[in-house]
Amino acid sequence: MRKTKGFTFPNIFPPSPKPSLTRLRPFKAYSFVPFSPLAMLDPTIITIGGIVLGIAIIECILERWGVI
Known part of the structure; x- marks a missing residue:
């Protein structure tokens, strides 16, 4: 029988990059286009x-005329 060698996860894959020390400031996102039901009227x-x-x-x- 062949010998199998075990691998640990960190040995196979490189370590993930370290997060940067600068923190992102939270910001508020606003939508300038309000939702309108008329947007559903797509020509297609x-x-x-x-x-x-x-x-x-x-x-x-055709059903009334008796054709079908």
Whole structure:
């Protein structure tokens, strides 16, 4: 049988860099763009939703006419 050699974690990986002694001052972040529900009106989303809604309406009309 072969002998296996054990490795400890610090021997395999180099030690992590020491943190700098300077402390970062906390700062407040403000958002200049308030959230608006109108931001959800993305043209891509509106286009996809319009296509899906249009297909559903066409299916309802065709069902009334007896085509489907």
